[in-house]
Each structure stands twice: as C-alpha cells, then as structure tokens.
Amino acid sequence: MKQELAIQRLNELDKKGRYVFLHRDLEKIFHEDSPRSLSDSLARLVKHGILERVARGVYLYALAANKNASATLDLIAIALRRGEYNYISLESALSFYGVISQIPIDRLTVMTTGVKGEYKTSYGVIEFTHTKRGIGDILDSIVRAGRPLRIASKHAALRDLKRVGRNTHLVDMEAMYAD
Known part of the structure; x- marks a missing residue:
C-alpha cells in the first residue's frame, strides 16, 4: 500500500475518533493481497513513524x-482484550475515587473476563486481572466516567482488590464509606 493512501484512510478513521487498531483491523482497512504484503506495509509505516506498534498486534496511528x-x-x-468484558478496577479505580493515598501515574489496572497479563507500552503499563464474576454482576457494579473504559464503583473496586488478594492497607476506609 502506498503511504499516501494509508495516511488518507487512517485520517478518515481518525476523524471518527479511531486511532488504535488491531492487526486484523488494518488488514481490512488496507486490503492487501497477501499477509506478507500487509506485514511489509505495516513495517514500512512503522519505520516512517506513521504507525506505532504499541503491543503485539496493536498499532496506534501516530499522526x-x-x-x-x-x-x-x-x-x-x-484492543488487547477485544470481545471480553473489561473495566478499570483495583488501585486505578480506588485512586480515581480518592480513597487510596497513591496515584498510579503510568499504570492502569483492569479487570477482564479474558486472560490475565501485563503489557508495557510507551503510554504506560496495562495490568489485566481475570475475574470470574458473572456478566450481570459486572454490569451492575460499573459506571461510565467519561472515558472509553467503564470503571468499577468504589465498593466493587474494593471488593475486587480483596478478592484477588491485593494489599488493602493503602485504602482510607473513612473515605471509602463517606457516601
């Protein structure tokens, strides 16, 4: 794919707010003849700073x-857990609510129905922790917070923290139950 055409297609998606893509998304966007030519095109776009490979199989439109x-x-x-239920919880959620003393600057803690894992990106570390909670229970305990991922309620985040065996000594219990 020619660089100008790739930029044009990516700009159209950017106007719609899409700038993070999976490899399979780019396959559909670029319509390459073979997997080899797609890989070559992606490598060229990364080399020229048009795409940034932020994790295995995940690309960001740098422009x-x-x-x-x-x-x-x-x-x-x-993107990393597409097709799964994901929500911000644990320390990231508790920090959002102001009930822990530490603020995770470059780390996002996410509960997922998918597999656990940790991904180091140039934008920060994403830590996925698997949950066995049912979908109904998850939906009942998450809220929108003006960001792409939903966030656990204050009490659900504390419950998740305890459930996965994380340290709770940073939690300000007075602030936790101030509502």
Missing part, C-alpha cells in the same frame, strides 16, 4: 489529530 492522551491507554486495553 492522529484526535489522539487523546488520557484515553489512549484505555483504547489500547480495549
């Missing part, structure tokens, strides 16, 4: 005009 720094890590997490 995106609508790139939102605070949403980028969320979008990468969504």
